């Protein structure tokens with residue numbers, strides 16, 4: 001066993017930190033990669049589900065006889081929530097499943113299902129706090145108050161805070177009041193949620209589109225009264241998850257039941273509108289803010305009331321991240337939740353943070369506008385309020401970002417820039433933070449007597465490059481080329497590895513693979529040391545050789561060394577448990593983003609001219625896939641800032657734009673020039689690996705909204721900033 | 734298809750007949766068309782049943798498939814031929830994920846009936862793979878123009894078709910000409926680089 005786990009220095013690294021093509025690039029680009037939707041099992045049935053057309057109702061009857069009679073339909077299953085007298089609380093809730101010989105037949109069967117209901121009152125106007133109160137749909141979402149001065153023993157705490165905040169506002173050089181909001185959006189995975197399953201001899205083979213390969217066998221087992229050992233979950237490739245695919249979901253369980261009942265494999269994928277309606281959404285958030293700042297624009301006091309909804313269970317954006325990152329010494333934040341007849345939210349890339357960032361750093365930018373100051377300077381001054389100890393990282397990243405976007409030359413005071421006809425331009429910024437603690441992970445590493453290397457780990461690659469990172473870490477550790485390492489992931493039969501959520505995966509697999517690599521190579525060193533007549537402690541694995549680090553002539557090839565293993569492969573399983581101190585990984589990152597936009601005051605159309613993202617993430621394993629993550633996060637952010645919106649009819653609660661033609665996402669021509677800079681000085685690199693899936697997805701909305709405010713001299717308060725909202729804001733000004 | 738206790742319409746004093754009379758023939762005609770459409774909806778689509786035997790030319794080979802007349806080309810590719818590169822993302826073709834080439838032109842397999850492709854040359858993304866992958870595939874790998882990869886086959890075919898038509902495309906043309914496909918993971922920046930690399934390389 002090695003003395004301790006560690007990373008090689010920048011100079012000594014041959015593979016880590018170097019650009020490497022994604023290992024599954026070719027199979028993905030040529031259609032050879034098989035996703036859950038693509039797995040066709042012999043004699044399979046295709047199932048399509050029927051969802052409630054009503055957002056809030058009590059079921060009187062569900063007549064599936066028409067579906068049963070439809071040619072090609074083999075089995076119809078009414079789900080528990082499709083039974084008489086069940087209360088349905090959101091549109092799209094699945095009530096029955098039709099399994100047929102073809103997708104077309106299943107869909108036809110679904111179209112024959114008849115429902116009668118008693119309609120119940122609908123509330124879906126999440127942005128409207130007053131209406132929610134009138135409808136009796138609000139609840140307490142908690143809150144917190146902090147003041148530098150403490151209340152006396154006899155003081156009523158609430159009264160004291162009220163008075164103290166008022167006093168601080170009175171003392172403030174600048175007071176700003178604003179209202180901001182960000183509508184609900186959906187995950188909209190391009191591969192919908194679903195599974196292809198086969199129940200055979202009391203065991204379940206499940207191809208599941210999941211971010212949680214190691215954990216979903218238990219999910220199936222629990223609901224189907226099996227043991228986890230009876231369930232084999234596989235997911236080689238997944239077409240998007242973003243926080244929405246952690247469980248088999250009740251439709252996956254339904255597919256398994258139908259497979260059991262029919263004795264045939266079953267494929268059940270959500271239809272596109274169902275994916276938008278049920279596949280996951282991000283809570284909406286709206287806020288009323290009052291802040292007070294000193295003469296330098298440093299916020300001293302913050303008072304906010306926020307509301308929003310995570311669906312029919314209430315919820316909303318957590319108040320715990322308001323105000324976002326830059327928290328003044330005195331604040332009060334109160335949150336009200338709204339019970340809305342919309343589908344339950346699921347974790348969406350950096351839960352709570354994008355909304356919190358968009359609801360608080362917009363206020364900070366409006367403060368800059370009110371002061372007539374440069375937003376950059378106001379953000380810089382407020383770094384004293386950074387609560388995560390990252391002020392210096394932000395300062396450095398702001399400098400890098402400002403250079404890349406040419407902030408100094410392009411800056412103009414809010415609304416005072418030159419215009420070309422109706423076109424004005426503006427700059428804006430935002431900054432963010434995220435944890436990214438490495439998840440639990442185990443890796444089984446086999447080294448074969450012929451020198452072959454193969455690893456097994458129950459993790460998954462959401463498109464983040466997990467596979468490639470695993471191979472790079474092993475290649476580096478064993479002194480081999482990436483192509484000499486075979487990485488196996490995506491099966492619940494492999495050693496357990498945590499779900500991919502919260503930017504925890506790259507850290508997790510780096511822990512388990514580096515450990516396994518170091519543990520295994522130590523054993524190979526022992527064999528080689530005997531052969532070379534040296535002490536194992538002087539050996540290193542470099543360039544396909546095991547050699548004496550002081551005398552490179554004393555060496556044997558990797559193959560030769562492995563031939564000493566014997567007939568059976570050398571096997572090690574190495575583990576990391578989430579939360580254990582480790583020199584290999586860390587948590588807590590910053591990140592600064594800046595946007596340069598153009599707005600047409602006549603049409604209200606916003607265009608991204610340039611977007612700069614500067615991101616720290618500790619040690620970077622593969623700059624190429626790492627940058628791709630950031631590009632992707634920024635592009636998702638552009639979509640959410642300008643286009644994406646779940647439009648719910650307030651009367652009926654229907655999600656009216658649940659198709660890709662209506663649910664507007666950014667297209668290739670919409671994203672402008674994006675510049676990504678990995679911030680990795682030695683002080684960051686030394687921290688070890690930290691995941692970066694979430695952090696860069698946080699700031700784009702604030703940065704773009706602030707750039708638009710800078711261009712127009714008017715705040716477009718609610719995101720997405722659709723042309724209509726831009727024109728409304730201009731008309732109101 | 735659905736039937737329920739309807740909420741009573743708000744009383745607005747609005748008379749349908751008066752409205753028709755007042756607004757003339759155009760409005761009346763529109764109303765009639767709407768009613769006709771509703772009537773058809775009530776009956777559901779008229780499905781022509783039974784299996785049809787088709788010969789399709791897919792990736793240079795003639796293949797025989799037996800399927801219902803309503804079967805889309807996408808379903809034939811995916812379920813009959815196990816060519817699963819083209820993806821079902823949106824039934825209406827708005828995602829571009831099911832893009833294939835028919836007689837060299839990009840077409841959404843999800844909105845194309847298989848029978849209408851008889852006698853035409855169908856090329857799927859799989860034809861761009863093999864031992865010597867297409868330049869576009871190589872550029873997608875080199876420029877990491879894929880994350881989850883679910884949109885990627887559709888994009889690869891779309892880029893191939895676009896560059897066949899515009900071999901000397903400029904960056905502005907690339908950004909303007911590839912908006913029929915959606916990528917949720919946000920690989921657009923990499924796709925632009927990949928497409929431009931093919932232009933430069935060719």
Ligand code: FES
Pocket residue numbers: 190239240463879880881882883884885915916917918919920
């Ligand atoms: S790579 Fe995931 S949708 Fe494009």
